[in-house]
Amino acid sequence: MSFRDEEAVGRDLQKPFLHTGSWYKMGSRTSSTMGSSAQVMRDGAVSVLFCVLVAALGPIQFGFTCGYSSPTQEAIIKDLKLSLSEFSVFGSLSNVGAMVGAIASGQIAEYIGRKGVPVYIAEIAPQNMRGSLGSVNQLSVTIGIMLAYLLGLFVNWRVLAILGILPCTVLIPGLFFIPESPRWLAKMGMTDEFETSLQVLRGFDTDISLEVQEIKRSVASSGKRVTIRFADLKRKRYWFPLTIGIGLLALQQLSGINGVLFYATIIFQNAGIQSSSAATVGLGAIQVIATGITTWLVDKSGRRLLLIISSSLMTVSLLVVSVAFYLEGVVSADSHLQNILATVSVVGLVVMVIGFSLGLGPIPWLIMSEILPVNIKSLAGSVATMTNWLTAWGITMTANLLLSWSSGGTFTIYMVVTAFTVFFTALWVPETKGRTLEEIQSSFR
Template sequence: MAIDHNMETSENRLQKEIREPLIQYGEDEDRKSTNDSHWMVYLSTFVAVAGSFEFGTCVGFSSPVEAALRKDLNLSIAQYSVFGSIVTFGAMVGAITSGTIADFIGRKGAMRISAVFCIAGWFAVYFAEGATSLDIGRLSMGYGMGIFSYVVPIFIAEIAPKDLRGGLTTINQLMICSGVSFSFVVGTVVTWRTLALIGLIPCFTNLLGLLFIPESPRWLAKTGHKKEFQVALQKLRGMDADISQEEDEIQEYIDTLEKLPKAKLLDLFQRRYSRSVMIGVGLMVIQQFGGINGVVFYTSQILSSAGFSAKVGTICFAFLQVIITIFNALLMDKAGRRPLLLISTSGLVLSCLLIGMSFYLKVHELAPTVVSPLAVTGILAYIGFFSIGMGAVPWVMMSEVFPLNIKGAGGSLATLVNWIGAWTISFTFNFLIQWSSYGTFFLYAASNAISILFIVMFLPETKGRTLEQLQAAINA
């Protein structure tokens, strides 16, 4: 059906009029007020990313406990594959509902619901005596992870200054990596039931911290909570700051936003949104089909199969992941998104080839002394190159490329696609390894090579540009 040209022109004009009152500061603001604002933004970010850390502990749980858990509960490979991958199925459901929940009860309310589901999941795993309880627990944790994966970066983006937006949003990925690494390291020295109890700590940290931070002022203004909106904005900008001008700007922003048509999921497939959807969804596809969840979920198995100490390898894996992700956070707003992604995907191709070659040599009984060093080098290189770009950049760009009136629907779709990809990779990994250990990683190498073409041909650079500039360029 043809789109009315006047209506489309009017919508584009309204979008261009929108400003970013919550993510910029006037150059003449008092320095003390700015510092106060940053302090509350940092505290709010810390509380939010406790959910990201929880996300990471859930993802990392299955790798270090595989041998002990399978032995204690007498699980088959198929049963453990279901246990490892069902968390992503729960996350798909969480992703579908995350936008609606966050819009209906607020960003803090969505994080509370997510934490509660994760708590229930950890208790189910702790008390498990068979596969059913394990799967129910992982499914519950997955639902919470699906909500966390959407609401945490959205919440941070809504309170972060523009010059810190990339770095602060990257902290989300840093804490996910830290959670994965934490599970890897601690899981080598405690029982799997103890590790499940430890997983409760970030949940309770998030729930407690939410009592001390403000709700997103943008959400409060959008839902008509004027008094609460003023209080939240004052906390974020500092108690001595004059917020009157910014308050007016935010209200003007919301009034303009309300004039835009309400977007539904099917509206994303209109031609004028096609490039935003292609970028947001495409990034999630290339992130997952490069094999990350197969490598993370089954690191211990890969290293053991290659004849290397799983305990030593996972600890090295864990520390490298955190260090490189910190480096990535520092570079995000300096080097740019595209260069980091290109370096990352190029390194992933090489890493997968190294791992694949190690298994090829092992299967054909060639150069046995080279197999283990080659596998470990490939695994460590893989996580290092993934962390430098492909881990965080897709989530940062997802929060940047969608126009404001479709951000909720677009973000939910991109998150859903990400979790579908995660489930596909994590569920099929064991079966692919049984088919061909080296062939599996050669397939991942090919997928990452295709990702390079996607980045070169379709991705814009978003560093140092306002959201309005990006969306105008993308949807021109």
């Protein structure tokens, strides 16, 4: 791929930029004349933050969908006369939709750009903010889940379904007012738009020459080819990053988190909690807070350490929950010990969700967006995402049935998975904090 020299780029930046649906009319690096849309985005941090907030509406929408089945399970089963198995199919349908979307999204992202897909945030974020901003995706999912839990206390399941479309009504028009990923533009050979987009994202007073050259070097070897084949993923140089990305996303779901979040109200009822709906809302709020803390920590303590702490905490809490449920089955229903065990199981579930939110929730998505090379990111990201949602579908499909079989046994299975995740992370997952995307991806070569 050939790129124009720096002087030519300086002249080209004076051309209008229409790729994102807004006009960014710019002069040179030191003096620029901007349209109204660019004036709003003059400061780099404000620009990136605005883009992230718009992109975050998609995960909020999905989180709302994930949380929908928990507060509505009893009412839907009663109104539609569904069996437990039939409701499990209903509860898992969002994961089926996510799987179908994952299959198509990679190639679509190659043709129309990264906006609206998870890798977008990682590709536009500055190096020192990439961890925090990349974690916003999972934070937004937890906000959506909590909103579904909370609104489910006040409205019936039909009204709740209608309220769930609101984030998308803002997201869709918002996508027209954010710039495309500079790395995608560079990969596609759109030199004018590439530099303009990066300048908008970093601020018009920022010297972007070093980042421009680094991105150029990264994409120069990949060319402009749009169609990526599965055969390309078989190259030995990609095995390690693919194993890490796909492995973490599969283990994330095999931990049983979606089974807990989708059916939290019923789990709390089984544990003997009378105000199970209120407890579910509290669980959702705690998850948002814990994920918010991770968003702040991830660029300070690093990805790998948080993953190990997260998985270890989940393993211990799941062990406590499984023991509590086993003991509940052998003690008298009206004994004081039964109430203690119910409290222990609830606290254990809360700690499990906190542990998940501290690492295993947001970080696998972030690491996937960091370690996959730009030339295979679309297809490899689709495969990893499809694996994640296929696993999530299996968990949500079987969680209710497993819980009716044995609550203690169910959480024991999940505990074994999180224990394996600790070893998987310690042995194979690299630390990506403080490194550019290009440095991370070149290290695998």
